[in-house]
Amino acid sequence: MGRRYEIGCAFDAAVKIEANGRRTVTTDDFVAQLKKVNYEWSCREANQWIEMSVSTFRDVSKTEGENRTFMLFNPNGGH
Numbered sequence: 160m161g162r163r164y165e166i167g168c169a170f171d172a173a174v175k176i177e178a179n180g181r182r183t184v185t186t187d188d189f190v191a192q193l194k195k196v197n198y199e200w201s202c203r204e205a206n207q208w209i210e211m212s213v214s215t216f217r218d219v220s221k222t223e224g225e226n227r228t229f230m231l232f233n234p235n236g237g238h
Contacts, residue, residue, distance in 0.1 A: 165196040166208065174231075182231035184209075184216065202226055 169192035174184045186202045189209070193200050200208075202225035209216060209229055216229040 161193075161196040161198045166193065166198065167212075169193045169196055169198070170209070170213065183219075183228055185228050186226045 170184065170189055172195075173188040173192045174182050175188070176182055186205050186209075189205045190200055190202060193205065206225065206227055213229075215231055215233075217232040218227055219230045220227040
């Protein structure tokens with residue numbers, strides 16, 4: 160079992176920065192990073208953690224299912 164603080168580090172490691180500066184993370188990428196720090200989470204568990212712990216990312220998934228895409232959201236008027 161990993162250390163609790165490593166969950167946030169795994170999330171940060173899973174974030175991708177696109178050419179236009181947009182920051183996104185997929186559930187699959189987050190789960191893959193979690194495995195590297197000894198956490199075996201399902202996509203559902205990972206999505207629940209993101210929804211409860213990361214207020215700056217919003218779900219922008221275009222398809223249904225557990226592999227969702229989250230994008231950094233700027234509540235101050237930016238995207």
